[in-house]
Amino acid sequence: MNNRQVKLMQGNEACVEGALAAGMRFYAGYPITPSTEIAEFCAQRLPLVGGKFIQMEDEIAGMAATIGGSLAGLKSMTATSGPGFSLKQENIGYAALTEVPCVVVDVQRAGPSTGLPTAPSQGDIMQAKWGTHGDHPVIALSPTSVKETFDLTVKAFNLSEKYRTPVFLMLDEIVGHMREKIEIPNPDEIEIFDRVKPKVCDESYRAYRVDEGQIVPPMASFGEGFHFHVTGLMHDDYGFPSNDSGIADKLLRRIMSKISDNVDDIVLFEEEFIEDAEILILAYGCTYRSARSAAKQARAAGLKVGLFKALTIWPFPEKRVKELTKSIKKILVPELNLGQYAEEVERVVKNDAEVYSLGKVNGESITPEEILAKLREVL
Amino acid sequence: MSSQLIKNNFREDRLPHIWCPGCGHGIIMRSLAQAVENLNLEKQKVCVISGIGCSSRTPGYLDFNTLHTTHGRALAFATGVKLANPELKVIVVTGDGDCTAIGGNHLIHTARRNIDITAIVFNNNIYGMTGGQYSPTTPTNEFGTTAPFGNIDKAFDICKLADAAGATYTARGTAYHVNQLTKIIENAISNKGFSLVDAISICPTYYGRKNKKGAAVNMMNYLKDFAVDAKVVDKLPPEKLENKFIIGEFKNTTEPEYTEEYMKIIKKYQKER
DSSP: OOOOEEEEEEHHHHHHHHHHHHTEEEEEEOOOTTTHHHHHHHHHHGGGGTOEEEEOSSHHHHHHHHHHHHHTTOEEEEEEOHHHHHHHHHHHHHHHHHTOOEEEEEEEEEOSTTOEEEEEOOTTHHHHHHSSSSOOOOEEEOOSSHHHHHHHHHHHHHHHHHHTSEEEEEEEHHHHHOEEEEEEOOGGGSOOOOOOOOSOOSTTOOTTOOOTTOSSOOOOOTTSSOOOEEESSOBOTTSOBOOOHHHHHHHHHHHHHHHHTTHHHHOOEEEESOTTOSEEEEEOHHHHHHHHHHHHHHHHTTOOEEEEEESEEESOOHHHHHHHTTTOOEEEEEESSSSHHHHHHHHHHTTSSEEEEEEOOSSSOOOHHHHHHHHHHHO | OOOHHHHHHBOGGGOSOSOOTTOSHHHHHHHHHHHHHHTTOOGGGEEEEEOSSSGGGHHHHBSSEEEEOSTTOHHHHHHHHHHHOTTSEEEEEEEHHIIIIITHHHHHHHHHHTOSEEEEEEEOSSBTTTTSBOOTTSOTTOOBTTBTTOOOSOOOOHHHHHHHHTOSEEEEEESSSHHHHHHHHHHHHHSSSOEEEEEEOOOIIIIIHHTTOOSHHHHHHHHHHHEEETTTGGGSOHHHHTTOEEEEEEEEOOOOOHHHHHHHHHHHHOOOO
16 A cells, blocks of 8 residues: 655755655755755754754855764765855865765756856756866766655765765756655655664774775764774875875775766666657756657657656766667757756767757756757757 | 873874974873863763864874864864764864964854864964964064065954854963963863863964074973963053963853753654654
């Protein structure tokens, strides 16, 4: 019998529900449109489950406290939008290098700068990949609906715990603010991954040593008896700073490879109308919704249009997209920026397919009609 | 042979420290370890957190839960750690630039919340790690590599700043008055709320050299000769206070503490356990 709760829910609220279901017990953030409801729901809900919410003095502090909460043992999250995402970048790099799991939600609004605070955008896609300085591992997910927001928030926590890295949940103003019907899965239907803890607390413990057969070092929490050191400097297996070029190289390559070696586990996508497609619409986030409508209309009009929904934005679903170019020679990428993801698609498919960008940055969403028109133009 | 204090509280294999000859930071670090020992704190519950700069290398040498964070942000990281696990004794080690310039916003808000964190500012009046630039505690008219014609900024009184922002314990000690500094740090840690210790250090390498303060011994003598204890300030005539700075406890009060207040909310509204 299906006894799942059915609700009409906003995307930002579904994010909080997903986070709580995944085990989030700590949130630190700063108010910013259009992500503020996430903070408000966390403030309301967390103490009810024994968790902690704190409104920090600024975005930077929100990120810092989130990392602190995770080091103290609680699954932690923060949420923001473009300007705040910019401010958080230094500490995001810190979490990447120190391998502290946490989830960072960016409800994208039109930028740069203050831009159009209440208007949707997908302009932070490249910032998610390259926002902090230095090479660093990146996982970013982008839901297209309220239900997917719930599911991908759970997934974001699981991936951050499994790979010990910050995970970005890239919402946009449309997905964050729209209300849809959502059937909430029962707790026993939700797969949860908790960080792997060290087994023995003795002299042999090294905070940053990866045990045989493991992807990441086991993670102790402060206060459990492991007197370990965490630093944003390059560090050895013990966690202590080192200027040794060999140690630095080994560390950075290791944290990069935990993602690059496990792309298949991280990459999520969905496809429709692929079989005989002559052109593929590759879309994500709110724009996918218009893309799907356009694809259906195009099919009804006899155009051979396929549809690819990228749920994992980073790492890029490289293998599958390359595979698709064996038969599909044209790819259209509609997005609320001036071709950030289209450029990545171009980089990946090289000369195997023509890539067409349909970008929009005036604060309005891309309509199915606009996508249809572009399809007719390039087919 | 290392002392019992070192054996008990330091990561001996991480020593010697990186600080310059004559730097006062090692003395303050020792005072901190002595205070932890005197208070009999459970080592696994002690968490020492720092930002970036000379002072911020301290946690690496101490055998506790230690966290070396980003420039200026130690108090924000510490707030997350403390709120997530209020059982931890959270001590932040920071510098004058780290705490009051780039981290100034976090300082005033951590003080305002009165969260149970002790911040010890290793105050050497200069940015040492980057090579001698003027900081918010470099006195007016003194020199730094970025103040080649004299500093026109006014200096912060960090204790007054923290006091005004809501800290419930403020005190100033020096690397010369070691026993007093240890006692101050003990009292700061014992205070259930936000405590600020302005620990005056010396930097012969940059601040001293740029301002012709002499060698480390001369700078230590300055701390000895120009510090006036808060207890006797009122009894001294104004001329005896000229160019002097005041050390000792300025504030020691009790007010509602942040994590305790939050736990009250949880206790009242929590539905599941």
